[in-house]
Amino acid sequence: MSVSSFAVQHRRLDTLLEAHLLDVVGADFTLAPARLRRWRRALDRHIGIEETRLLPHVPEQARWGAHVYRAEHERIGLLADKYALRLEAVAARPPRGARARRQAVLALLDAAHALRHVLEHHHEREEMALAHELSAMLLEGAWRRRS
Ligand SMILES: [Fe+2]
Numbered sequence: 787m788s789v790s791s792f793a794v795q796h797r798r799l800d801t802l803l804e805a806h807l808l809d810v811v812g813a814d815f816t817l818a819p820a821r822l823r824r825w826r827r828a829l830d831r832h833i834g835i836e837e838t839r840l841l842p843h844v845p846e847q848a849r850w851g852a853h854v855y856r857a858e859h860e861r862i863g864l865l866a867d868k869y870a871l872r873l874e875a876v877a878a879r880p881p882r883g884a885r886a887r888r889q890a891v892l893a894l895l896d897a898a899h900a901l902r903h904v905l906e907h908h909h910e911r912e913e914m915a916l917a918h919e920l921s922a923m924l925l926e927g928a929w930r931r932r933s
């Protein structure tokens with residue numbers, strides 16, 4: 787049960803990021819920034835819950851200590867900031883012409899690659915280890931209280 791609650795939260799975040807990336811793929815630089823911000827707000831909420839309600843309870847014998855998860859959260863935040871700046875730059879001066887648009891789309895997908903990679907590994911780590919190391923009650927309660 788605790789495993790799925792983590793997975794459900796992560797899938798929700800993935801869905802929001804995917805909605806943004808579909809805007810990018812469609813070269814919709816008007817909608818893309820708003821959808822990225824929506825994902826970022828949800829991500830920040832999610833990380834906030836993990837850091838305040840879950841990580842303080844990581845047991846001594848856990849596979850990875852709380853500092854590992856905190857360091858990854860910080861890296862995810864930095865990569866997300868960097869990507870958002872790239873997107874804003876494109877949105878501020880939308881490319882003209884089909885070729886320029888396609889190049890901008892490709893450059894943004896490249897820029898999002900590292901972020902998606904780190905996110906995927908981070909989610910896997912939490913679902914594989916943390917979800918089993920914390921009590922189901924703690925996990926269920928954490929998501930419920932702030933959602
Ligand atoms: Fe996390």
Ligand SMILES: [Fe+2]
Nearest residue numbers: 832836909912
């Ligand atoms: Fe998470």
